[in-house]
Amino acid sequence: MICEIVSVGTEVVTGDIIDTNAPFIAKELSAVGVNTVYRSAVCDDMDLMCEVLEIAKKRAELIITIGGLGPTYDDITRNAVAKINNKKLYHSDEVEATIKEYFDRLGRTMMPNNLLQAKIIEDSAVVENPNGTAPGMILENDGKIFVLLPDPPNELIPMVQDKIKPYLAAKHEGYIAEKIIKIFGLGESYVESVLYDLMTQTKNPVIAPYAKLGEVHIKITAKGYDKQDALRLLSTYRDKIYSHFEKNIYGEDEDTLPSKAVELLKKHNKKVAFCESCTAGYIAKTLTDVPGASDVFGFGAVTYANEAKMTVVGVSSVSLKQYGAVSEEVAIQMAKGIKSISKADIAISVTGIAGPGGGTEEKPVGLVYSGFVTNNTSMVSKFNLTGNREKIRLMTVKNVMAMIINYLK
Amino acid sequence: MICEIVSVGTEVVTGDIIDTNAPFIAKELSAVGVNTVYRSAVCDDMDLMCEVLEIAKKRAELIITIGGLGPTYDDITRNAVAKINNKKLYHSDEVEATIKEYFDRLGRTMMPNNLLQAKIIEDSAVVENPNGTAPGMILENDGKIFVLLPDPPNELIPMVQDKIKPYLAAKHEGYIAEKIIKIFGLGESYVESVLYDLMTQTKNPVIAPYAKLGEVHIKITAKGYDKQDALRLLSTYRDKIYSHFEKNIYGEDEDTLPSKAVELLKKHNKKVAFCESCTAGYIAKTLTDVPGASDVFGFGAVTYANEAKMTVVGVSSVSLKQYGAVSEEVAIQMAKGIKSISKADIAISVTGIAGPGGGTEEKPVGLVYSGFVTNNTSMVSKFNLTGNREKIRLMTVKNVMAMIINYLK
Numbered sequence: 001m002i003c004e005i006v007s008v009g010t011e012v013v014t015g016d017i018i019d020t021n022a023p024f025i026a027k028e029l030s031a032v033g034v035n036t037v038y039r040s041a042v043c044d045d046m047d048l049m050c051e052v053l054e055i056a057k058k059r060a061e062l063i064i065t066i067g068g069l070g071p072t073y074d075d076i077t078r079n080a081v082a083k084i085n086n087k088k089l090y091h092s093d094e095v096e097a098t099i100k101e102y103f104d105r106l107g108r109t110m111m112p113n114n115l116l117q118a119k120i121i122e123d124s125a126v127v128e129n130p131n132g133t134a135p136g137m138i139l140e141n142d143g144k145i146f147v148l149l150p151d152p153p154n155e156l157i158p159m160v161q162d163k164i165k166p167y168l169a170a171k172h173e174g175y176i177a178e179k180i181i182k183i184f185g186l187g188e189s190y191v192e193s194v195l196y197d198l199m200t201q202t203k204n205p206v207i208a209p210y211a212k213l214g215e216v217h218i219k220i221t222a223k224g225y226d227k228q229d230a231l232r233l234l235s236t237y238r239d240k241i242y243s244h245f246e247k248n249i250y251g252e253d254e255d256t257l258p259s260k261a262v263e264l265l266k267k268h269n270k271k272v273a274f275c276e277s278c279t280a281g282y283i284a285k286t287l288t289d290v291p292g293a294s295d296v297f298g299f300g301a302v303t304y305a306n307e308a309k310m311t312v313v314g315v316s317s318v319s320l321k322q323y324g325a326v327s328e329e330v331a332i333q334m335a336k337g338i339k340s341i342s343k344a345d346i347a348i349s350v351t352g353i354a355g356p357g358g359g360t361e362e363k364p365v366g367l368v369y370s371g372f373v374t375n376n377t378s379m380v381s382k383f384n385l386t387g388n389r390e391k392i393r394l395m396t397v398k399n400v401m402a403m404i405i406n407y408l409k
Numbered sequence: 410m411i412c413e414i415v416s417v418g419t420e421v422v423t424g425d426i427i428d429t430n431a432p433f434i435a436k437e438l439s440a441v442g443v444n445t446v447y448r449s450a451v452c453d454d455m456d457l458m459c460e461v462l463e464i465a466k467k468r469a470e471l472i473i474t475i476g477g478l479g480p481t482y483d484d485i486t487r488n489a490v491a492k493i494n495n496k497k498l499y500h501s502d503e504v505e506a507t508i509k510e511y512f513d514r515l516g517r518t519m520m521p522n523n524l525l526q527a528k529i530i531e532d533s534a535v536v537e538n539p540n541g542t543a544p545g546m547i548l549e550n551d552g553k554i555f556v557l558l559p560d561p562p563n564e565l566i567p568m569v570q571d572k573i574k575p576y577l578a579a580k581h582e583g584y585i586a587e588k589i590i591k592i593f594g595l596g597e598s599y600v601e602s603v604l605y606d607l608m609t610q611t612k613n614p615v616i617a618p619y620a621k622l623g624e625v626h627i628k629i630t631a632k633g634y635d636k637q638d639a640l641r642l643l644s645t646y647r648d649k650i651y652s653h654f655e656k657n658i659y660g661e662d663e664d665t666l667p668s669k670a671v672e673l674l675k676k677h678n679k680k681v682a683f684c685e686s687c688t689a690g691y692i693a694k695t696l697t698d699v700p701g702a703s704d705v706f707g708f709g710a711v712t713y714a715n716e717a718k719m720t721v722v723g724v725s726s727v728s729l730k731q732y733g734a735v736s737e738e739v740a741i742q743m744a745k746g747i748k749s750i751s752k753a754d755i756a757i758s759v760t761g762i763a764g765p766g767g768g769t770e771e772k773p774v775g776l777v778y779s780g781f782v783t784n785n786t787s788m789v790s791k792f793n794l795t796g797n798r799e800k801i802r803l804m805t806v807k808n809v810m811a812m813i814i815n816y817l818k
Contacts, residue, residue: 013448015432015441016619016628023424030423036459039422040449048446056463072599211426219425226484274711278698281690284711288689291765298714299721300694308751312708336506341721356700389700 003029004038004060006052008068008077009151012041020154021066021149028160033172034062044068049080057084057144060231062168067151069134071113077148079136084123085141089119091160095126099133121148127163127407131155138167176225177230181241183248183254184402185365191216194244196257198237205237213391214398215257250405257401258286258293264408265296265346272404273342274300275313275334277351278368279393299342303334314339325361326351327378335371336378346407347373348400352383354392368396371404410581412438413447413469415461417477417486421450425522430475430558430565437569439630442581443471453477457491466493466553471577476560478543480522486557487546491621494550499526504535508542522625530557536572537568540564583632586639590627590650592657593665593811600625603653606644611693611777614646622800623806623807624666667695667702673753673817674705681813682751683709684743685721686734686760687777688802695806708751712743731775735772737789744780745787755816757784757809761792777805781812 005025011017019041026036034347038060042052042364049068056063068077082089096118103110117134120126127136127149134150136159145166150192183191188211191198195218199207205222220237224230242249251260265272274283274297284300287293301312306325309315315333323329331349352368359365372378381401385392414434428450432628434447447469458477463594465472470697477486491498514520529535535747536558536620543559545568554575558565560801572758579605592600593619597620601608604627608616629646633639649659660669674681683692683706696702715734718724723741740758748756762776770776775794782789792808794801 007448011619013435014437014447015445016617018427018432020427026422026424036422038453038461039416041448043446051468053449059460099584106755181712208425210420219732276690279694280702280706281693281709281711282687284690284713285688285802286693288713290800293689294713297689299717300690300707300711300713301721302690302711304693304703304709308708312710312750342717390698393694 001035001168002060003034003036003062003064004056005036006056006063007039007041007151008044008065008066010043010051012067013043016032016297019066020376021151021153024153024157025064025066025149025160029165029168031176031178031396032165032169033174033176034168044074044076046076046080046083048075049255050084053080053084056141059289062065062145064149064150064164064250065148066156069117069136069148069150071111071133075116078119078121081137081139081146081148085121085139085146087122087124087139088139089114090122092120092126092247093117095135098128098135104132127159129155129159131158133219136163146383166250174225175227175230177222177224177227177234179220179234179238179251180253181220181245182249182251183216183218183239183245183256184398184405185212185246186216186248187218191218191245192383195241198240205233209240210233214395250402250409256290257405259290259405261287261401262290262296264405266292268408270296270329270349270408271342272297272346273338273344274400275338275347275349275371276300276302277304277309277334277349279350279396280304282393282397283348283350283400287403287404298344299338301338301341308336308399313341324363326353326369328369331371331380332373332378333371335373339373345374346404347371348403350400352385352392354389354396356389366392368392368399368401370396370400372407374407399403410443410471410577411469412443412445412473413449413465414445414470415465415474416448416560417453417458417474418449418450419452421476422452428475430560430562432561433566434475434558434569438574438577440580440585440587441574442583442585443577443643453483453485455485455489455492456487459493461615462489462493466551466697471551471554471556471557473556473573475558475565478545478557478559479525480525480542484525485559487528487530490546490548490555494530494548494555496531496533496548496550498522499509499525499531501535504529504544507537507544510536511542521529529566538564538568540567545572545574556584557770583634584636584639586631586633586636586643588629588643588647589662589715590629590647590654590658590660591660592625592627593656593659593666593747593807595625595654595657597625600627604650607649614642616646616650659811659818665699666807667815668699670813671699671702671705673814675701676818679754680751681706681755681757682747682753684747684756684780685709685711685807686713686718686743686758687757687763688805689713691802691806692757692759692809695810707753708747710750711746718743722750727812735762735776735778737778739790740778740780740789741782741787742780744782748782754783755813756780757812759805761801761805761810762796763798763805767796775801777801777808779805779812780811781816783816792809 004023071390093194093238123136124139132155137148139146163346222234303309314337319329334349349371414431474533500730533546533548546557548555551703619626631642712718729737743758744756760782777792
């Protein structure tokens, strides 16, 4: 089903808001046969919006609008969709009661302007919004489907997942299965060259690699006449991809490098500790993005200054003078120091030059050493990273997560 | 000048890439009189792209395309723009030489397919791309302007700033001045209600508040017949806004909470140290996002476990037992402990419940205590934050940055 997503709102068009809703919808609905081919964004202006919707109605079968369902005078999506479909708006007592209930639950009073949100397009189905006051709507008219959704992501996401996706799935023939296989430490062009034959020899499944920072995600989209058929096809190609990249695959679908690291640490009943210089807490922060990380992580030191490296984790002043803070020797002493204080099973340190300043010919921006110490191993990795400060620090974090995963898997 | 931005690429339409280029361009060019009214995105397909460009050419005066200028067969933006303008493509020896030079500089060999990037639309002006192989183009035709840009942000951003913006500024009459005033700690609806009169009594300058997490940014856009005129107008309204919110304004334009905190710490020659539990390094990481933070920050401890709170910063086991880790008492002991180890002028601790688990009726998810200790002050702040784990942790970080700023300003 050819789909156009229309994002409504001057802030979206002028760039004051980054639209993450449209990408979410396009990805989420591709699994039920929705082929998003067009996207557009338009200001809160009646004439412009009608013009954009008329074009969408001509070229797409499914038109999904995001936003413009609020309670103020410039929220006009419902009016525009009604107008181009020659429909009227009516006041729904039922929707008004739902909105009132929502305010009651929050212990707040409904404002008179919220009544605007009880205006419904005739012949449309109301889509409940458990997290807000703007209901969604589905209008089938002239062989086209219009879906109207509010734009706060915490309202839109569950509405798409729980209501719109099942509604569209029921209209879709066959079944689409998807899987994302996640690789760390290989370049996109290398992955593509290895996958070239698989990618070109068949149109089903579709195999597409996407480059992320330091990672390549391979998405497999398999169409079958039923669920079993689609999953069988998916599984065959999943195995083929694993046979090429097994060593570098760290997870699938919702897995992230930190979630996988925490999962493996839990599984092996290991604790980890960090001593961070250039990342300054970024590694500990990222690991603890994962709920329940407290089972595997208890202590980290941010030894940004040389003084802290000496007093807190016992790096020798001689080594600091002789080799400098960014060196193999200091990295290993930092890791050993944090291991002994924390009593963790795995102790990891990083020291490097994140830039933009501080680089020299011998030690350029992007040079990072990482110490890795366990009860029976002790090693240092050296990285030459590129990019700006954030990229160098984030790549350091990702490399540390990958070190944990590779050690435990 | 009415503008439509057309983002090209299947990954953009299907949501596998979040488009940050179009918002950047819309914001950046509004200062030179470009009024972005439409945005659209289209797959890498010749027919679809021509259809979208034809519509854009009808309704906009300036059409900016992003992407589709790469060296592969599905990079067809140059062909599509040429086609709908009845222009031919020609091979430019000059551009070929520039591309070859680019590869030489990187010590890499130019691939034959890069020659595709030397294909230029006749009658267009080439826009140099110092950071990549795809040159941009500007085509003026039929009273319309087409601007073609490559999509990697590190290529696009300098091209827009250094080439496209001056080119469009020269076509623009009058001058547009912009300023963003940044507020922390006030709700959007409160700010809007205070600003209501200012926002509605005049169309020039335009005053628009934008809600960010914990922050409200007020954007003033003033049009004048020349620079001085625009700046004078801007300044008047800037003063009016300051008179309302002075206490909560932390900065302007490019300022961020951490950049302002680092700036003030430097100015007052103070050092700060952190002892983090629930944020687990997020505060130190955020402060050190700012280059040069090493002047004001040397040591942080991530005491995620109770064990670490006791052994590293000397929290008493009795307090932990009696009051729990998330308590005023433990927060202040953490701050005092880190102050004594680090010798910093300002020591800040946080301990809280970031969720999703771990909350109780008495101590719900979102409860955070922060200790703040200097040579002559010692206090604890209590926050009741809402949202998911990331939001609670980020709001904690922002509150800590604001505490530093408010203490020093």
